[in-house]
Amino acid sequence: MHIRHLVTALSAVTVVILAGCGAPASETPEAAAPSTLTVWYMTGSLPDDVAASLKKDFEGSHPGVTVEYQVQQWDGIGEKLTTALAGDQPPDVLEIGNTQVAQYAAAGGLTDLSDAVGTFENSDSWLPGLAEPGKWEGKTYGVPFYAGTRTVIYRTDLFEQAGVAVPTTWDELLALGEPLRAAFGAGNPQFMPLYLPGQQWYTLASLVWDEGGELAVPAGEGWKGALATPQGQAGIARYQQLYSALSTAPADTDEATPQQYEILSQSGAAMMIGLPWELASAVEAAPELDGKLGVFALPSKTAGKLAPPFVGGSDLAVPLGSDAPDLAKEFIGLVAGTDTQTALAEAGAIPNSSALAGVAADNEVLQTGIEAAAVGRATPVDPTWASVETAPNPLKDMLTQVLQGVPVQQAAAAADDLITERMSS
Amino acid sequence: MLLGWPVVRDVAISFQRLGLAELVQRRTVWIGLENYREVLADPFFWTVVLRTVVFTLVNVALTMVLGLAVALLLAAVSRAVQIALSVALVLAWAVPPISATVIFQWLFDTQFGIVNQALTGLGLDFADHSWFATGISTFGVITALVVWQAIPLVALSLFASTTAVGPEQYEAAAMDGAGPWRRFTAVTWPAIRPMVLVLTFLSVIWDFKVFTQVYGIRQGGPNRETVTMALYAYQQGIGSREFGTAAAISVIMMLMLTAGLAWYARLMVRSAEDEQ
Amino acid sequence: MIRRRGSRTLVNLVGVAVALVMAFPVYWMAATALKPSGDILSSTPHVLPWPVTFEHFQTAVTRPFFVDYLRNSLVVVLAAVVLSILTAALAALAVARLRWRGRRAYLLLIILAQTAPLEALLIPAFLVLRDAGLLNRLPALVLTYFMVTLPFTVWTLRGFVAAIPVELEEAAMTDGCTRLGAFRRVVFPLLAPGLVATSVFAFITAWNEFMFALVIMQEQDKLTLPVWLATFRTAFGTDWGGTMAASTLFTLPVLVFFLLVQRRLVSGMSAGAVKG
Incomplete structure (x- = not known):
């Protein structure tokens, strides 16, 4: 026997054997049967008890249907979603970051949910920061799931010891530096009033919007970066001002490395700009901080107003290849409805509708977030925006450059070029 | 044919427009050389090519020189030190690149990294020094990481080759009055030369297309200054969902590597023929 | 003195x-x-881990699906390595010992396949598997790692086979063995160090792989350990303690494997290179 033929034969046989024995009958794909509803959500989006009761309710009202959850991780999520939508067995319900919906909708990967919008509770009062990015060419593809808005999280104990009050204007915020440093800087040379790393671009977006600027504006067929406009530059200058007045955090890192709540919990800073879960994590890391953390929204340059925060969060969508789109819509209705949203709010998420603002009246942290979210904004709604956020994010690089001394005008223009290039593809 | 299949598919894709929409809707759109034209017209691409070539040369040179030095060291030290050193080498070798990348990020962390703390402890002003502020400095960390992980293979393989040389050969050379350098060039080098060639060949391939370490450290930052070709292919192609572009860049990479190694590959294929 | x-x-x-x-x-x-x-996270370094805590290890192993990931990784990686080594041994024999048409082209293809950047093959491999209807099945992952490691294993083993004197085989064949019998009785045992060395490389490559697993496998309980490692690095930050504990655990199997085969590995490397 010719060896070469043997090689081919052997590898073919092995593959067949493997293919035959590797997938036990008990694991046959359920997605083939429409009686299973596969739901993907990001890690941390649904607290375990809320997920369990959703499953119980839905299965109870739909006999024969099984809800199966798949919890997704952040690393490689873009590739994961892309190939899932292009694959043979896409899930039935999908959580997608609000700024990412447009690209998947434009590619024809999602089901048009416009008809069903009317049937969803509170759809007339959905937060614009979630609902707008969920639309593409006038049709709704993403249903608001929950929002996340960054506010200033501060140490009430440190504020008390330093004898300072919660700032209500931009200038008051900047003026916190001196008394806080005087009170704690001597004992800890690394102490900073506000932990603001150089690359927190969400805060930059907020300040640019506060100045009346935009990150990018439509131009002809595509978009172009708008950071070098007077408003854009003013926003960048505000970030610079905030950083130099209150922060000595590294200019070239973002809030994730190290996780900023760890700095706060170790008294390395008196404030950080973060999400509600970061507050919870700080308490978890240092239980003695329970009850010693407060929040306030980032003040606007206009007294009495808030700087429009970046509204992060997620939408729920139905892949076009789902074999149970009607069940999927019903399930989304349940998640987006008042009951689940109330449960999510109790767990600390900002609900998807301004009509539900009252559910957290007794929760100061959440209440502040909800009020801020009402004036919040999202990034430009366009399929190409997602590629701007892809590493290396030009907004982050620009901030680092500016903080390291590159003139604002020059760095902003360079970032604009990159944004324009990425949004033109 | 099995092993070439995805590569063949990759070449085919490089002549297609394959974005998110085409992928999801399972459409095949042939666009000829459009992807190549786009890539070659991007001035940044040429910066990346030059950078990748320099990066590869520096890393391969450092790997081979340091690896050889450690191999000779292994041959010179006492038995106990030899074992300790081998174990240390195996430790560094065994760490999976994903983990190694995380470790180096942590070692060189601006605020809490042990490297800054140690240098500050030595009286140098490295408190809150950022190793990732410039492209050069970031490349320094990446090179340290890549070379650190590549030294063990080179050192242990070359050490094994040197053990093939009998002590009598060194004694004979010493009798002829040969100094250390002469002994190295006359006795050691001929014994390890084939191994050096193989390792250089492999290192060039590995370092040219290195991805995990470069991407993991800073995603090509700061300011795209550490984007190498593998990252460029990933970011231009897969990150922006232009899979045809990614395929074109990867084909260009394969051609460059093959051309660069052609002389060597011919040598290898020919020696394979001669073995008949 | x-x-x-x-x-x-x-x-x-x-x-x-x-x-x-x-x-x-x-x-x-x-x-x-x-x-x-x-x-x-302390500004004064603690060189010794004191007080010691196992809390990070505990968090790491109690993550959901850890046991599934571990099992999948072991099964997939070992299956792929065994498959790859067996096929490569036969292919290496074919290219090193037999003359057939297209052999030269085959060798070139193997070299070319090694120059392909892995990240760029993600989408081509996905499409190939989608066409074959193999998505979301562990055998597909085995097949992928098999294909990814094959060029290297064939190439390396070819060197080892070439290093075995052809006379030995001929002697066995004159004693009445078939070519296959000669291979099994004579070549295979002599090839052992080479097989070890090559399988280590295949093992590391497959053990580390993250993106293919993530994309090919859809259900979370079918993913592998690198995915688990990535759960400590979220969009919101890195849990250093958890990451380091997970990395330590992730490195252990490779380390054990290495220490077990180290001696053979090194002698294997040098043996293969003599005729490389």
């Missing part, structure tokens, strides 16, 4: 220093994993 002893001590000291430098990152990984969170 005294001078020689002095220089020997110096050489040993250098050897120890190099060993410490090579091993330090690995030590620091394990040490960080054993420290309480408060000691990790």
Whole structure:
């Protein structure tokens, strides 16, 4: 026997054997049967008890249907979603970051949910920061799931010891530096009033919007970066001002490395700009901080107003290849409805509708977030925006450059070029 | 044919427009050389090519020189030190690149990294020094990481080759009055030369297309200054969902590597023929 | 004599220093994993992990699906390595011992396949598997790692086969063995170090792979350990203690494997290179 033929034969046989024995009958794909509803959500989006009761309710009202959850991780999520939508067995319900919906909708990967919008509770009062990015060419593809808005999280104990009050204007915020440093800087040379790393671009977006600027504006067929406009530059200058007045955090890192709540919990800073879960994590890391953390929204340059925060969060969508789109819509209705949203709010998420603002009246942290979210904004709604956020994010690089001394005008223009290039593809 | 299949598919894709929409809707759109034209017209691409070539040369040179030095060291030290050193080498070798990348990020962390703390402890002003502020400095960390992980293979393989040389050969050379350098060039080098060639060949391939370490450290930052070709292919192609572009860049990479190694590959294929 | 002893001590000291430098990152990984969170993010370095805590290890192994990931990784990687080595041994024999048309092209294809950047093959491989209807099945992952590691294993083993004197085989064949019998009785045992060396490389490549697993496998309980490692790095930050503990655990199997085969590995490497 010719060896070469043997090689081919052997590898073919092995593959067949493997293919035959590797997938036990008990694991046959359920997605083939429409009686299973596969739901993907990001890690941390649904607290375990809320997920369990959703499953119980839905299965109870739909006999024969099984809800199966798949919890997704952040690393490689873009590739994961892309190939899932292009694959043979896409899930039935999908959580997608609000700024990412447009690209998947434009590619024809999602089901048009416009008809069903009317049937969803509170759809007339959905937060614009979630609902707008969920639309593409006038049709709704993403249903608001929950929002996340960054506010200033501060140490009430440190504020008390330093004898300072919660700032209500931009200038008051900047003026916190001196008394806080005087009170704690001597004992800890690394102490900073506000932990603001150089690359927190969400805060930059907020300040640019506060100045009346935009990150990018439509131009002809595509978009172009708008950071070098007077408003854009003013926003960048505000970030610079905030950083130099209150922060000595590294200019070239973002809030994730190290996780900023760890700095706060170790008294390395008196404030950080973060999400509600970061507050919870700080308490978890240092239980003695329970009850010693407060929040306030980032003040606007206009007294009495808030700087429009970046509204992060997620939408729920139905892949076009789902074999149970009607069940999927019903399930989304349940998640987006008042009951689940109330449960999510109790767990600390900002609900998807301004009509539900009252559910957290007794929760100061959440209440502040909800009020801020009402004036919040999202990034430009366009399929190409997602590629701007892809590493290396030009907004982050620009901030680092500016903080390291590159003139604002020059760095902003360079970032604009990159944004324009990425949004033109 | 099995092993070439995805590569063949990759070449085919490089002549297609394959974005998110085409992928999801399972459409095949042939666009000829459009992807190549786009890539070659991007001035940044040429910066990346030059950078990748320099990066590869520096890393391969450092790997081979340091690896050889450690191999000779292994041959010179006492038995106990030899074992300790081998174990240390195996430790560094065994760490999976994903983990190694995380470790180096942590070692060189601006605020809490042990490297800054140690240098500050030595009286140098490295408190809150950022190793990732410039492209050069970031490349320094990446090179340290890549070379650190590549030294063990080179050192242990070359050490094994040197053990093939009998002590009598060194004694004979010493009798002829040969100094250390002469002994190295006359006795050691001929014994390890084939191994050096193989390792250089492999290192060039590995370092040219290195991805995990470069991407993991800073995603090509700061300011795209550490984007190498593998990252460029990933970011231009897969990150922006232009899979045809990614395929074109990867084909260009394969051609460059093959051309660069052609002389060597011919040598290898020919020696394979001669073995008949 | 005294001078020689002095220089020997110096050489040993250098050897120890190099060993410490090579091993330090690995030590620091394990040490960080054993420290309480408060000691990790500290401006004064704690060189020794004291007080010791196993909390990070505990968090790491109690993550959901850890056991599934571990099992999947072991099954998939071992299956792929065995498959790859067996096929490669036969293919290596074919290219090193037999003359057939297209052999030269085959060798070139193997070299070419090694130059392909893995990241760029993600989408082509996905499409190939989608067309074959194999998505979301562990055998598909085995097949992928098999294909990814095959060019390297064939190439390396070819060197080893070539290093075995053809006369041995011929002697066996004149004694009445078939070519296959000669291969099994004579070549295979001599090939053992080469098989070990090659399988280590295949093992590391497959053990580390993250993106293919993530994309090909849809259900979370069918993913592999690198995915678990990634759960400590979220969009919101890195849990250093958890990451280091997970990295330590992730490195252990490779380390054990390495230490077990180290001696054979090195001798295998040098044997293969002689005729490489």
